[in-house]
Amino acid sequence: MRTVVLTMKASVIEMFLVLLVTGVHSNKETAKKIKRPKFTVPQINCDVKAGKIINPEFIVKCPAGCQDPKYHVYGTDVYASYSSVCGAAVHSGVLDNSGGKILVRKVAGQSGYKGSYSNGVQSLSLPRWRESFIVLESKPKKGVTYPSALTYSSSKSPAAQADLWSTATYTSSQNRPGADPGIQRQDPSGAAFQKPVGADVSLGEMDSWKPGSVLLDEGLVPKEELSTQSLEPVSLGDPNCKIDLSFLIDGSTSIGKRRFRIQKQLLADVAQALDIGPAGPLMGVVQYGDNPATHFNLKTHTNSRDLKTAIEKITQRGGLSNVGRAISFVTKNFFSKANGNRSGAPNVVVVLVDGWPTDKVEEASRLARESGINIFFITIEGAAENEKQYVVEPNFANKAVCRTNGFYSLHVQSWFGLHKTLQPLVKRVCDTDRLACSKTCLNSADIGFVIDGSSSVGTGNFRTVLQFVTNLTKEFEISDTDTRIGAVQYTYEQRLEFGFDKYSSKPDILNAIKRVGYWSGGTSTGAAINFALEQLFKKSKPNKRKLMILITDGRSYDDVRIPAMAAHLKGVITYAIGVAWAAQEELEVIATHPARDHSFFVDEFDNLYQYVPRIIQNICTEFNSQPRN
Template identity: 90%
Template sequence: MGIVVFTMKASVIEMFLVLLVTGIHSDKEMTRKIKRPKFTVPQINCDVKAGKIINPEFIVKCPAGCQDPKYHVYGTGVYASYSSVCGAAVHSGVLSNSGGKILVRKVAGQSGYKGSFSNGVQSLSLPRWRESFVVSENKPPKGVIYPSTLTYSSSKSPAARADLWSTTPYTSSRKSPSAKPGLQRQDSSSAAFQEPMGADVSLGEMDFWKPGSVLLDAGFVPKEELSTQSLEPVSQGDPNCKVDLSFVIDGSSSIGKRRFRIQKQFLADIAQALDVGPAGPLMGVVQYGDNPATQFNLKTHMNSRDLKTAIEKISQRGGLSNVGRAISFVTKTFFSKANGNRGGAPNVAVVLVDGWPTDKVEEASRLARESGINIFFITVEAAVENEKRHVVEPNFANKAVCRTNSFYSINVQNWFSLHKTVQPLVKRVCDMDRLACSKTCLNSADIGFVIDGSSSVGTSNFRTVLQFVANLSKEFEISETDTRIGAVQYTYEQRLEFGFDKYSTKPDILNAIKRVGYWSGGTSTGAAIHYALEQLFKKSKPNKRKLMILITDGRSYDDVRIPAMAAHQKGVITYAIGVAWAAQDELEVIATHPARDHSFFVDEFDNLYKSVPRIIRNICAEFNAQPRN
């Protein structure tokens, strides 16, 4: 009997131990499940903005196709929270256009966001925004648990309304500056928070934590602290593409309504890609047919959104394809100060042609180039072999563009391929280093040197003067369509050493200066100025700035007042350079007003070189202070 009792006790003990072990194992399993919950990556659409998501740090999955320009991105590297999350990921290179998972982290707002073109996405510039974010690859730090569902701020989302004021479950060894402790859900009937009627207010975009704001007992934010400012930021434009741009579009009857609509869509895509604004590119449109007309000028629309709306409203003019007449119209009227030309920005005209022009373009384009306008041509569906006999001016595109180096010419086989040229064209018109026809202080003038060759100068000093002339000439961009150089030497008499049309390259000019022979004689400066006006500047091109740089070492034997006044009245900007015994009062009479900016004096010939930087600086300052056209 004792044995049976002992056996029963042993069995009970054994069962107890089994149950105990099983329970412990079960607890461990449950603990393991609690510690390692299954993580589901939330999916978002391409148009979701970071500011709509309250979570300070999260992982999301983006779909394919977020490279589309309609998903706006603001900034580079660090993005304003008004940006598309997935669009920013593509722009930064973290994500391809085929989609995938990314890690997003909110950071503080920036004082400025710089736009750029990267990975097929054109991001826009923005002066400032109250919240930012950065994106990185889907590699969460060890020990960090991200939410499987996101908390949205939009009042239109049922999930967002349910969890509007709840703190998102989030465990991390790091503290996010955007995470605000103690934020609890508030009943929607409370008067402490009321959504403005008709406004879709993103809480993530509001000035939630202004210095000095007072939280209510339950952690609420007083409604007067909530910003109801419009969320649509107004870009100031891309400062890396500060150009004044005219699109000269084909409205002739031959293009047809369908292709005209394609042309308008092309313009809208350009406007979107450019990031138009007062600190960046400005864009106007001229349409041509029989006669050209301005649809809107440079100052009419100051952002890409308004531009696109205006482009949609353009109606076709019809008539012939008079491209040459349109280019002349752009040269004479479009790039004026009254139409918004800024002076400091390169002038660019992009001409679209369906087939071929019905008039000549060469002469009109030459005048445009000499006015500092960079001419681009986009030709669509060029003439086939049996149509070439109808072309008024063969090879018209090469005769029109700024340079025949393929940079300024784009040929498109058909209108349905035109959209492929959007990004290449935007890249070219924004490449200000290659806009060779831009009128600047260094490539826009006819410069005539009037050189004193009198006996008092002497052979050695005369060579120093020629070196000074060469040093100044080196600073300019010299060609037939850029700056041109001419020279006159004088004593009692005058001699044209070479005119503006003699040499068109910098090496040829420098060699010509070196070959000038010393003359020797008296000093008739007044007669020399008159001679330079007649023999040199009378042959200057109408659109060129005229600069006379006179170098003398003594007082003139004749009167300089009347010739100097004639030069000023004819628009010749005169710089007077005096050496050694030159008379200061005479230099000031010769020089253009104000004399302090146009007259220079050095005590000896060997110091002439020191005045070169100041002369160039003054020439450029004066140029930049004046309207371009």
């Protein structure tokens, strides 16, 4: 009996083990069946724009080579959805040019996008766009499911979407009760239109609609732009690189057609990288050979796309390499208001030279620099040892450029290496703080007039002195960032008529000079110099030249030697103008050395005007004689 019981127990235990093992195996099989599939990262091309992808947040893999300028990017940190996704990733620093995975998150549209140069990519500026995105490292959030396949917006042709607009009819929502204002709207002219099926448009974009506009996936586009190959938004330009730029390209016969094409490719790449626009850089092109000729000026093409198209159409002229003649041509003709020159933008000339010039460049370049033009030279190849005898002006590049410190000169050994100058050139021409030749004798000073208002002058002569001050002031370029003017009147006492920061335009300054009232009293010139140092020049900007122009009609009642020495030690260049009873030896003490260039004497007040050209000439000669290094 006991044996039977034991046998039954063993059978039960054996059955339990079998069921247990079977259950574990079954659970493992079930676990295998419900295991989550592995996430596959979708791959996109460099030219894919964020606006074409519907997903609000996604991870993608970018290929190598998206640093190329042809993949346009708009904005900095936050990018317009018209941007290349991968191009923006390189610009932001999340990726390098070798590609990789990124996380993209859509955000609201911005009222403006600021262009910048970063990580080898020049992003462009844009006034506004309806949708934006940011790029992050590909670190998925916990609990967030990212798509393994992206959803793209429908790609209707521009012509088809234009037809949707042109054939649509509409009754104003203001006249139709219950109409959806987000769907229907009437333009101010009364033209009827209706939102096309599937189009995504915000109320704000409807408000900005104008007759003749077409609604595309990216926003409202003028109808005339539909004829262009690309519906790329037109940038206002990079405000951080507001320069007026002229390219002087080598069209001489010796360059050959192939190298001429390489030269044009550099220009096209520069036009793309600069983000051309009315609020940023503008660019024109002059070709030189025997004689220079302008292909287009600063106002001909005001966006990068049109400029690149124009560059492609340039044909070679042939002839010699008369670079000096071309620089003179640009100095006299190119940077004029009629050609689109803007007074607040630095003037920049980039000269490309194959080998060496066939004429002299030093004198022409000096005149260009003194006109405020920043000259850059890109020299390619150069003369071989047996060719150096033909070089008209050895070391021509250093004689021509704005500063001989390497900043303004780029040299490549071969035309096939010309593309390597693109990034350093764009960076340098946009570095407006280092464009030293933008500062000229007429736009880089704080000028303080110290005017004698003593009794011996008299009311009529005092007005003549003010006219003299006006005539000098008219010669300068006046603004808060250019030349600034201040004035002090003195007798026994001193009075600040207006400081450097009071007026920032020429009309305002000239009106302020007219309003100065005659004071009358004694003549304490030494005290007046001290007062001007304290009340005017102590508030001068660090990067400004400080000029004091003192006008007096008599000998000072106090000592002028110590105040004059204090002015000289503080770097104030002092001009002393004496009239009638002024003491010549006192004027020479006040004036900066050499006194013959800084002190002047006239017998009568009515003859003051004769010295205006000479004073201006001396100011400019002194400025331009400063070392260029």
